Amino acid sequence: MEFDIVVENLVKRYGSVEAVRGISFQVRKGEIFGFLGPNGAGKTTTIHILSTLLKPTSGKALVAGYDVVSEPNMVRRNIGIVFQDPSLDDNLTGYENLYIHGRLYGLNGQGLRERIEEALKFVELWDFRDRLVRNYSGGMRRRLEIARAMLHTPRILFLDEPTIGLDPQTRVHIWDYIRKLNREYGTTVFLTTHYMDEAEMLCNRIAIIDHGKIIALGTAEELKSMVGSDIVYVKLAKPDPDICSKLSIAGVDSCKVVEGGTVALQVKKASEAIPAILLHLDRLEIRVTEVSYRRPSLNDVFIHLTGREIRDSEGSFIEVARMRHRARMR
Template identity: 65%
Template sequence: MEAIIVENLVKKYGDFEAVKGISFKVKQGEIFAFLGPNGAGKTTTVHVLTTLLKPTSGRAIVAGHDVVKEPMEVRKKIGIVFQDPSVDRELTAWENMYIHGRIYGLRGQDLKKKIEELLKFVELWEFRDKQVKYFSGGMQRRLEIARSLLHEPEVLFLDEPTIGLDPQTRAHIWEYIKTMKEEHDMTIFLTTHYMDEAEQLADRIAIIDHGKIIAKGTTEELKKLVGNDIIYVKFEKPTCVQAEFIRGCKILNDGRVALEVNNAAEVLPLVFEKARDMGLKILEVTYHRPTLNDVFLHLTGREIRDEASDRSTMPMRRWGR
């Protein structure tokens, strides 16, 4: 059963097309990652799926409801952690949780019990009476995750949940995300430009670039698009090398040449020999097993990089029931 169905979704801002007719499905109970550089259309897609933006065309169903025709029903069934901090820094952690719970119709002992349970889950219970402005970035992120779970959403949207956090805090956030899925069979839609985050967390990944989905599948399925091993060679003059032991050759934007091979350790001497025969001077050579970055390189000719933000120009709105 699908928790999210997207068909030919388009979102334009004037003449600029931020999302270009994308289609995908997210299964109930899975972690689905949108992986791509900033500016790819990830946040715009999330804003459409969470009813903050109306699509220019196409159709999106979330938790069984159309995001355009039934926005209030969608909002009741989803939680969201925005890319930008959205907690009130002047309030305490407990107050932020309480107000959010009341917006969703929770009250009394049930709400208080839920707040305690979730603040303990993200290890913030001892800081419940502390103003959020004194929290670290990681603590604020954990509070936002706890707040998003108060009304027990069917689908949770996490838009770049660990951006700007240190590696240790990122690892802790990953553990919370895994636990949410395992204990509550929750569907999680995650956007990220961190390849290790997508690889660690996602059951399936969609790679998005310039508003288009360019590949979908599990981590292993995506890596198979590249091959077994990749040798990166920097020649004095970028030149593609063709040989029976090379499955594919591509000149990258930075001038390196990517060679797809079955076994890099065995083939490497043959590459040197071939370069010598072709009169090519090798400046640098590296090789490794394929990664998601290699997949992106293979599909686009460049690495995932930080670009101008893909956040929409609309002001951020908070919403409730």
């Protein structure tokens, strides 16, 4: 296995505050790797160390095979980065921003012009290339920053909260670009986010970070399996305290009556269990007014590990599929 990022026992201290408290992980070549955690968990500090903008207090970090402390120039050559806060020159056009970036990375002439065109078309900003960045929308700026970060075809792309503050549609767009970049150019992506859905939709593997420490690491599925299986909620037309005894069928691992005549059933796979459950209830002539199910989310994983929710998250990260079922009338 080839690794593009290797971090060993990394520590960053600001005075007496430890922002990063001894983290270790590896990012595989060509992978999309995510750091998921609440604000202030040490995500940005880590990205700044990996991109050579900050020096670690102790520990080791290799990016593209180069040490971030002793070979920062080699690291810089191999990475592209989109910062959490804007970093564009507002008084220049989109094209000029990329042009200056390209020249700073040693590109020039026809080759640079072609790369700029490709990058701007990639993020669908080619038509706006001569507009001042000052007049770009938030989403356009983000896209331009992605185009800029990929301009010099870096081996590794760092994205610090790539969709923070963007509307849902734009977020989906940005995700598409990141996936496409990873697929078409084989770029290794390291991103930080505090959005569950973003980590889940994009990342091959996720490290959950809290208070400067990695508390869990794995694929979204692996992480969620730490919490358990799917839960199906069935609302009955008439509350029945003995319902659980009637529901001991294959596929239902446990049963619990919650208030208002609703039963919570723990199942392995909701999509397969629901039809069986409904068929069974129908045979017993028990009327059902509503069925919903909930898959454990990364938020449940976070709660499971820390006892807290990831703070100020936006959007709905709890995937709830609602299915309304009208019981057949007799």
